[in-house]
Every structure is written in structure tokens, then in C-alpha cells.
Amino acid sequence: MENTNKGISRARFLAGVAAVGAAGVLLPVSGARATDRSRGLRHRGVVYTVGAGETPGTAFSTARMRADLKAIRDGLHADTVEVTGDGVERLKSTATEAAERGLRVWLQPTLGDAPERDILDHIAETGRHAEALRRQGAGVDFSVGCEFWLFVPGIVPGDNVMERIENLLSGNVDWEKMQRRLDRFTARAAAVGRSVFRGRLSYAAAQDDEVDWSLFDIVGIDYYSAHPNPSDHVRELRRYLRWGKPLAITEFGTCAYLGAPEAGGMGWNIIDHDKTPPEIKGDLVRSERTQADYLVGLVDVFESMGLYAAMAFEFVTPDAPHRPDSPRHDLDLASYSITKAIKDRPDDPRSDWHWEPKEAYHALARRYRCPQGQSQ
Template sequence: MQRTKGIKRAQFLAGMASAGLAAAALPAGRARAAEGGAGQARTAGRGLRHHGVVYTVGEGETPGTAFSTARMRKDIRVIRDELYADTVDVTGDGVERLTATAAEAAERGLRVWLQPTLGDVPERDILEHLAETGRFAERLRRQGAAVDLGVGCEFWLFVPGIVPGDDVFERIRNLLAGTVDPVAMQRRLDRFTAKAAAVGRSVFHGRLSYAAAQDDHVDWRLFDIVGIDYYSYFPHKADYVRQLNRYLRWGKPLAITEFGTCAYVGAPETAGMGWDVVDRDKQEIKGDLVRSERTQATYLTQLLDAFSSMDLYAAMAFEFVTPDAPHRPGDPRHDLDLASYALTKTIKDRPDDPASGWHWEPKEAFHALARRYRSARTGRPHAH
């Protein structure tokens, strides 16, 4: 999950980290019927079927980074023709932005994973936002486009009332403080997840999914595809495969709805906390980080190696571009791109001007994925 009512990816990942603590507090013996009667874990099969990237729509934090239809269209063409992805995860909030981007991706022949993620508003607004987006996804599907619908992302963090707190920050603080009743939290989460699944089913007749954190307890009987935001770090591919196998036990297709890391030495080892290197008050990098685009690229290709050795439905790298985390060459203290998971680096024309124009340039991770994705598309071995 990316920006929701001004929430950045960094803030979302803070919630993921606290989710690990919250999950540890959940009743260990709470077995799901869906987990018990599933098929056997599989490590062999067709391999990774769809190779994708997350593309976030949103209004942006500054006038210079506001959503632009013209820019989006150019980006979608690059995703198809230069990154060689066959799938784009269109996510964020704003029905018009979501549907315009999904339509462009479908027109370009890409598979669309459409995932609205409106948050921090009343439940009825979130569900109506989902319904409107889902109706459009169904129209695309009936017109012949390849479309999957995700009903949302980690509801416990963004939907008011599941975890106490007026906003994402207060919910995170409550989770970290241990003041949340895990049984009541899970009950409320189950209730809303079932509501969202029912809304999705009522308007969309293709494959339905949901993006869960790795330790979330989800009744996957509600969905056709298991969706996991995956940020683990292991030294060996076998360890990834071993962990991912547990998500296959429901006997349903598995999609990695997010995977990635930041571009500095040591970022993969943070297991999803790589964003936590910025002093938000000063808007500068904490500590003396060593920028390393190679580190980011290596981690992503290692994960792809693991995904490709399994029978997975799709994997979407997080994310294509993060306009609000600009790169400043030669100024490591203010190189906010170090906290970005993007495959590209944002370069502002006038670094200190909020209204400045900008462009992106590919990182090593972009080129590394492009080689893998092109190889998957053509069937030819990739060049190292």
C-alpha cells in the first residue's frame, strides 16, 4: 500500500513492522478451516506466470508531483516496452485516477491487477470506492481485458475501527504499546474483510484477491487468489521457498502483491524497515548510509529466482516511481531516494521548489528486472 490520504509508503511499512508484533500476540491456536483442508504445498510447476510492477496513483504531496494523465500514459508504455512487465498493479485512491490508469494499461495489452486502497475514511466510503472501481474492472473484463481485482491492502492498518486510533500513526502507536485486544482486532478485521469480499463479488466476476501482510490471519476461502506483501530477507533461496510454501497450503494461486527494498547497503536485511532512515522533521537522511543500487537490484533478482522456482501466479515489484522521494546526486544527507523502494529515481529540476518539474531515471534494479522480465516474455535466457 502506497499513499492513502497523504500516507506514504514509509508510513505503511511502519505498520507492517508493527504488524509483526501484533501477529505475535494473536491466539496461536486459532486454526482456520481454510488452512486445514487445503492442498499440499508445491515447489514445482509452471514457475512464475506473471511478472509485474506496482504503479501508484495519487494526488501527490506537492504541486509538482500531482497525478498527471500524460505522465501516467508515458509510464505505462515504459512498463510494457522497456521494463517488459506483462502485469501492472494499479493501486492507490481516487476512482478517476485508478480507472484511467487501468484503462491505459489494458489498452496497451498489459494484465491489470486493480487494487483500490482508500483509507482513513468511514467504512461505507471505502466500500463504495471499492464498488465503483470494481464495476469498472468488470467492464474491462467483459471487453476482453485480463483483469484481477484486489479488494484492498492490510485493512487493520487503514480502515478505521479495526485497530483503535484516529489515523495510521495512532494505530501504530497503539499496536506497539500493546494496548490493542488482539482477539477483538481479529474479529473486526474478519468482519470488514468479509464485507469487502462481498462487495467485490457483487460487482466483479473475475478473480478476486486481497493484499495481506505476511503474518496476517485471513480467511482465504473468500478469495480466488492469495495475495501477500513480501519483504523477508534470507541468505539462501531455499529459505524463501520454504517460507513461501506455507502460503500455498490453501490450494489457491499465490500472488506476491509487493516485493522490494531500498538502494543502500544493508537495506534488504531490514526486512521491510528500509524506509526508516529519514528524519521527518528535518527531511534528511539519518546516519551515514552508503548508496548502492546494486544492493537493491541483487535482492530483487534473488527473490525472482525464488519465485520462479515455484508455481506462483504473479509477482509485482514495489514500485515503479516515488515522486515525493527525490534523488540528490552528490548530496547524500538529502538524498531521500535512499528511503524509496522505487525502480526509478526522481530528479527534480529545482530541488528546493515544491512546484518544480521532475523526471525519473532508471536504477540498476530497473535494468535487472527488465532483463529477467524480457527473458520470461521471450523464453530466451537473460544476460547477467
């Protein structure tokens, strides 16, 4: 999620996931088995975040969204887009546009740091729209949210995401109580999703989360592991198939510098925010090839396992602009985006911007256009 209603960035979210893990034409709906090796990866996609943006220059734009979805379909050759973030109208308009362009929609509302009732209402209203699209014949899967223990107040102590992460890292958590609270809210969210949506229901969990997957039709996992051999990924992912349900990789990705894959979800943590403007820490070497190789390698793994879907994280991160003229201020190094945002006026928060493809974009486009390892 690029932003929640209080401006929590996706980078901070990823930091929490990694840290806690270290500590402990419209398309028809179609069925899928847990694995189907004859078909390879069933749906190939990318995450598209619809948050409000952290600056006036990166605010949500309907015109930009439409152009981005066209690029996702025609340039990236994805057949699926994960529409995520907060703001029901942004979610609805983006999901509708994606469906009208013939893309399959994985719709996932992610309102955070709000009262439980508001989060559940946000899920319900978004789910009703997913159901409306499904009834019109669109291919839609609905996820009730992402890693609730980080975003939903009251599960882990803390008034916001960062405070909850600090409490988890310090051990200031009653783990059994946290799991009971997480289970309770997850069940409530699933019930709300079922009440408004009649298609396949899912949830995006962290790799080590304990989830009652009997509540859902599709197992959803945010996956950020780095292994030297593909067989290690296969072995790790197989445990998510034990429920006999389709497996969707709701996020996978890395940053574009040497060593980023090994940093996993902490790959973003390379910025010194005490500096004005913020600076990249250390002497990192930009490597778009590193990011591209990691993504394509994982797609090969997902293809070999016949998974249901995989969505690369993420299409664009406008609040982490690329500065080719100033490597020390190249915040794109901390981005998991497959494109690089470039501002017309780098020092002006109101500046317009555009994106340009990274090597990962081109590599994924080739891979998505040529599924199951076929030669072009």
C-alpha cells in the same frame, strides 16, 4: 499506497507492517493452478501507485501515467501492472490505459482513513470498472484492498495509520477483538467485490495476517523478508500454498543502500524529519546493486515455485527525490522505487521532475525479458 486521502505515505505504511510483524492489444483472462512449475512465474509485474501526490509538483498526471505505462511494457518488459492507490477516476483511467497497452491489470483500490461506507463504495465503483474491462476481454484480477487493519478505522484503535501503529506497538489492542473486526470487514469487502466483479478476486495481506482465504480466488501477500538462502524463502512461502489456490506476491522490494534488505519494511526509516529540509540519518552507503540483487533473487525464487504473479514495489516514488549533489538530502535512499525521481529545481515543491532507471530497473528488465532463468 503512495498516499491515502489524508496524505499517509507508503513509507509509513511499510513501517507499520514491519513493526507489527516484528511484534507479533487486450489480453484474455486465463486460469492458473496454485503452482505450475512447468511455466515458472506466470505474471511478472510492478506496482504503480496513482495517489494524488504530496506536493503540487508530484500531483497525478495523465500524460506522465501514459508514458510510465509505456516504459513498464516496453522498457521493463513487465506483462502486469498493479494499479493501486485511491481516487476512483485515477484508478479507472490508469487501468484502462494499461489494458489498452496489452498489460495485464491487477486493480487494487486502497482508500484509507475514511468511513467504512466510503471505503466499501470506493471498492464497489473500482470493481465495476474492473468488470467492464474484463467483459471487454482484458486480463484483469481485482483485489479489494490492502491490510485493512492499518487503513480501515475501527479495527485497531486510532484516528489514523500512525496512531494505530503506536497502539499496536504499545500493546494497547484487544487482539481477539481486532481479529473479529478485521474478519468482519474483510468479509464485507469480499462480498462487495463479488457483487460487482465476476473474475478472480483477491486481497493483499501482510505476511502474518490471519485471513479467511475461502473468500478469495487468489492468495495475495505483501512480502518483505530477507533470508541468506533462497531455500529459506521457499520454505516461508510454501505455507501460503496450503489453501490450494494461486499465490500472488502483491508487493516485494527493498531500498537502495547497504543493509536495506535486512531492514525489511523499516528500510524507509532513515530520514530525520525534524531537520529542515529533512536529512538522511547516519552514514548510509548508497547501493543500487543491493536493491537489484535482492529483487532479482526473489524473482528467481518465485519462478522456481511457479507462482501466479509477483509485482515489484514500486515503479516510481516522486515524493522521495534523488539528490546526487547532496547525499545527506538524498531521500531516494528511503524509497523502494526501481526508478529515481529527480527534480529540476530540488528546493521547489512545484518543480517539474523526471525519473531515471536505477540498477534494479535494468536488472528486472533483463529478468522479465528472459523468464525461468533462460539465457539471453
